[in-house]
Amino acid sequence: xxxxxxxxxxxxxxxxxxxxxxxxxxxxxxxxxxxxxxxxxxxxxxxxxxxxxxxxxxxxxxxxxxxxxxxxxxxxxxxxxxxxxxxxxxxxxxxxxxxxxxxxxxxxxxxxxxxxxxxxxxxxxxxxxxxxxxxxxxxxxxxxxxxxxxxxxxxxxxxxxxxxxxxxxxxxxxxxxxxxxxxxxxxxxxxxxxxxxxxxxxxxxxxxxxxxxxxxxxxxxxxxxxxxxxxxxxxxxxxxxxxxxxxxxxxxxxxxxxxxxxxxxxxxxxxxxxxxxxxxxxxxxxxxxxxxxxxxxxxxxxxxxxxxxxxxxxxxxxxx
Numbered sequence: 001x002x003x004x005x006x007x008x009x010x011x012x013x014x015x016x017x018x019x020x021x022x023x024x025x026x027x028x029x030x031x032x033x034x035x036x037x038x039x040x041x042x043x044x045x046x047x048x049x050x051x052x053x054x055x056x057x058x059x060x061x062x063x064x065x066x067x068x069x070x071x072x073x074x075x076x077x078x079x080x081x082x083x084x085x086x087x088x089x090x091x092x093x094x095x096x097x098x099x100x101x102x103x104x105x106x107x108x109x110x111x112x113x114x115x116x117x118x119x120x121x122x123x124x125x126x127x128x129x130x131x132x133x134x135x136x137x138x139x140x141x142x143x144x145x146x147x148x149x150x151x152x153x154x155x156x157x158x159x160x161x162x163x164x165x166x167x168x169x170x171x172x173x174x175x176x177x178x179x180x181x182x183x184x185x186x187x188x189x190x191x192x193x194x195x196x197x198x199x200x201x202x203x204x205x206x207x208x209x210x211x212x213x214x215x216x217x218x219x220x221x222x223x224x225x226x227x228x229x230x231x232x233x234x235x236x237x238x239x240x241x242x243x244x245x246x247x248x249x250x251x252x253x254x255x256x257x258x259x260x261x262x263x264x265x266x267x268x269x270x271x272x273x274x275x276x277x278x279x280x281x282x283x284x285x286x287x288x289x290x291x292x293x294x295x296x297x298x299x300x301x302x303x304x305x306x307x308x309x310x311x312x313x314x315x316x317x318x319x320x
Contacts, residue, residue, distance in 0.1 A: 210283060
């Protein structure tokens, strides 16, 4: 990419997309195309094809997705597989038809088998069964990975997939029904502090281990890949279908809750609801390949949570 390249960021107003926009802007990329869902419904093939015909982007970063935590994944199973597959199919194929120079597809670490060896290497994909609660979402993302890989193999398209670990940061979703665990903890502990409650309820046992990456680090990794890595390196030289993006470090849900409680300043107890699902026991990514490609994360977890909590409080005050 060069600074004048026309870059379309799908899902620009979400957690990942907004971070990618910030990174592009700070690095001097000014010719950035964005569309809200109201302006462009990515589920509708005709709308997507018309958009590509009119805008003719040079590069595409697909950060658009229907996302959520354990509860949302399990409740909206049909929506998650349908909407995600429609979005990615429309974007990938339209990019092919209009000869986009490079396409970056973002997935999720939930693509890996429930009982995959830890840390999870890229080649563990499709080696065993998935975690049931997020299976529809994972299947959609696996389809996107394979679509990018095989558009390269059949057509030579320069399409790359990246699989980030659990993300958090500015513009996150803090809704208690649809959010992921870290932003849900921020809201729960903040509201409990304001209401002077004695405890906060935590889903599951607190034993599962999770890895967390600040979304600004994720965005930096994406731009590094767009600037430095091509499909040939990925599929022919590395012989993998995607690149893991993470920190290579994990924390238990219990220790995460304690860390968020401390940062928020809540003094009450943690009460675990063992009737709720834990999800996968561990989801640690092996990030050695990306490290070898010249990229490493910079934001420490406590530092990132503190900044995210400050952003959350400011956004809450604005909404009120």
